[in-house]
Amino acid sequence: xxxxxxxxxxxxxxxxxxxxxxxxxxxxxxxxxxxxxxxxxxxxxxxxxxxxxxxxxxxxxxxxxxxxxxxxxxxxxxxxxxxxxxxxxxxxxxxxxxxxxxxxxxxxxxxxxxxxxxxxxxxxxxxxxxxxxxxxxxxxxxxxxxxxxxxxxxxxxxxxxxxxxxxxxxxxxxxxxxxxxxxxxxxxxxxxxxxxxxxxxxxxxxxxxxxxxxxxxxxxxxxxxxxxxxxxxxxxxxxxxxxxxxxxxxxxxxxxxxxxxxxxxxx
Numbered sequence: 001x002x003x004x005x006x007x008x009x010x011x012x013x014x015x016x017x018x019x020x021x022x023x024x025x026x027x028x029x030x031x032x033x034x035x036x037x038x039x040x041x042x043x044x045x046x047x048x049x050x051x052x053x054x055x056x057x058x059x060x061x062x063x064x065x066x067x068x069x070x071x072x073x074x075x076x077x078x079x080x081x082x083x084x085x086x087x088x089x090x091x092x093x094x095x096x097x098x099x100x101x102x103x104x105x106x107x108x109x110x111x112x113x114x115x116x117x118x119x120x121x122x123x124x125x126x127x128x129x130x131x132x133x134x135x136x137x138x139x140x141x142x143x144x145x146x147x148x149x150x151x152x153x154x155x156x157x158x159x160x161x162x163x164x165x166x167x168x169x170x171x172x173x174x175x176x177x178x179x180x181x182x183x184x185x186x187x188x189x190x191x192x193x194x195x196x197x198x199x200x201x202x203x204x205x206x207x208x209x210x211x212x213x214x215x216x217x218x219x220x221x222x223x224x225x226x227x228x229x230x231x232x233x234x235x236x237x238x239x240x241x242x243x244x245x246x247x248x249x250x251x252x253x254x255x256x257x258x259x260x261x262x263x264x265x266x267x
Contacts, residue, residue, distance in 0.1 A: 001013045001014070001015050001055075003083055003086040003087055004086060005079070005082050005086050006082070008060060008066075008067045008079065008082075009060065009066025009067030010065070011057065011058070011060070011066075011079075011083055011086070012037070012057070012058045012063070013037065013055040013056060013057050013058070013083070013087075014037040014038075014040070014041075014044055014054070014055075014056040015044075015048060015053070015054050015055065015056075016044040016045045016046075016047055016048025016052075016056065017045050017049070018048040018049065018053075018054070020053055020054070020055070020087065022053060022087060022088040022089055023053075024051065024052055024053040025051065025052050025053070025092075025093070025116070026052065026053045026054070026055065026084075026087075026089045026091070026093070027044075027047045027053070027055075027092065027093045027095060028054075028055045028056075028057065028083075028089075028094050028095065028104075029043065029044055029054070029057065029095045029096075030057055030080065030094065030095065030096040030097070030104050031056075031058075031059065031062070031096075031097060031099075031100050032096075032097045032100045032101075032122070032193075033098060033099045033193035033196075033197060034062075034145070034176075034177045034180050034181060034189060034190050034193055035097075035098075035100075035176060035177070036058045036059075036062050036063035036064070036176070036180055037057060037058050037063070037064075038063075038176065039097065039176070039251055039252070040056040040095075040251070041056075042163075042255050042259060043095070043251065043258070043259060043262055046259055046262075046263075047266070052266075053089075055083070055087060055089075057080070057083065059076060059079075060076075061184050061186075061187075061189065062180055063179075063180055068186060068187075069184065069187060069189060069192050069193070070196075071196070072196060072199065073099075073103055073106050073197075073199075073200040073202070074106055074200075074202065076103045076106075077103050077104075077106035077107040077110055080094070080103060080104075080107045081107055081110065081114070084114065090114065091113075091114050091115070091116050092114065092115065092116065093115070093116050093117035093118075093265075093266060094107060094108055094115055094117070094118055094119070095119040095121070095262065096119070096120055096121065096123075097121040097122050097123075097251065098121075098122045098123065098127075098224070098225065098248065099127070099193060099197045101120035101121060101122065101123035102123070102127060102200050102203065104118055104119075105118065105120060105123075105125075105206050105210070106200075106202060106203075106206045108206070108209075108210045108212060109205065109206030109207065109208070109209035109210055110206070110209070112209055112210060112211040112212070113211070115210070115211075115212050117212055117213055117215070117265055117266060118210060118213070118214045118215070119214075119216075119217065119262060119265045120214070120216050120217070120230075120233075120239075121216075121218075121250060121251065121258070122217075122218065122219060122222060122225050122248050122249075122250055123218070123225055123230055123233065124225035124226065124229035124230050125200075125204075125229070125230065125232070126201065126203065126229075127197040127198070127200060127229075128197075129194045129197055133147065133148070133194065134191065134195065134198070137188070137190045137191040137194050138188060138191045141181055141188055141190045141191065144190055145174055145178060145181070145190065146174065148177070148224070149170050149174045149177070150170075151223045151224050151247075151248065152173065152223070152224055152247055152248035152249045153169055153173070153247045153248075153249055153253060154221040154222075154245070154246055154247035155247075156170075157170075158253065163252065163255045169252050169253060172252070173249055173252065177190070203233065204236065207233065207236040207237050208236070213240075213265075214237040214238065214239040214240070215242065215264070215265035216233070216234050216237075216239045216241045216242070217242045217244065217250065217258060217262070217265075218230060218242070218243055218244070218250075219243075219244060219245075219246040219247050219248055219250040219254075220244065220245055220246070221246065221247050222246070222247050222248045222250070223247060223248065224247070240265075242261040242264070244258055245257070246258075
């Protein structure tokens with residue numbers, strides 16, 4: 001589905017295999033750094049086939065959404081809210097992973113009356129990025145992609161045929177990141193996204209404005225955003241915390257457990 005936003009290029013949203021219906025309870029999925037809507041396929045399809053409308057977004061400058069990448073979490077939160085306007089959605093549940101979780105938090109703080117549920121996956125606040133990783137992302141982004149995928153998965157390989165026959169989690173995630181990186185010619189998108197995460201400093205204030213129920217879904221073996229780094233945020237949001245046996249790429253590593261946590265959050 002393509003949406004037109006004033007001041008931005010056309011925005012793409014995957015609707016979970018069902019035509020979008022703005023009259024249904026809406027769930028908005030917001031991806032993390034150097035990802036796109038495809039990381040949400042299982043969760044988006046479940047929601048779309050169980051009574052929800054779905055918008056799994058590509059952020060500006062990522063994959064199918066046009067325009068330049070936006071420079072801050074705050075600007076991306078405003079973009080998400082503008083996208084809801086374009087889609088004719090009055091209220092929605094926001095589900096974000098990693099950088100996307102910060103965008104969802106900021107949007108829920110900016111427009112508390114419009115957000116019915118907030119689900120933050122693989123999250124931490126502050127979401128600081130090491131100088132070494134930022135330097136590698138700037139100078140040798142392909143090497144940084146390999147590094148991040150090594151850190152983001154809890155093991156070297158998933159169990160056989162999990163989550164599907166022939167699936168190689170490291171390889172598929174690395175291929176996605178390389179494709180998203182190659183699709184943006186104007187900036188080094190990997191370094192850009194990491195700096196957006198690193199600079200965000202409004203999380204505490206945003207948390208104080210959130211009015212809806214909040215769930216945190218964390219990977220017990222996450223090396224990118226350690227569950228310990230989310231403890232203060234969970235307290236500030238009075239959030240229910242679910243732990244799954246996975247690393248940072250928890251939607252791919254523990255799809256059944258993450259879906260179960262999302263279903264609890266939306267119920």
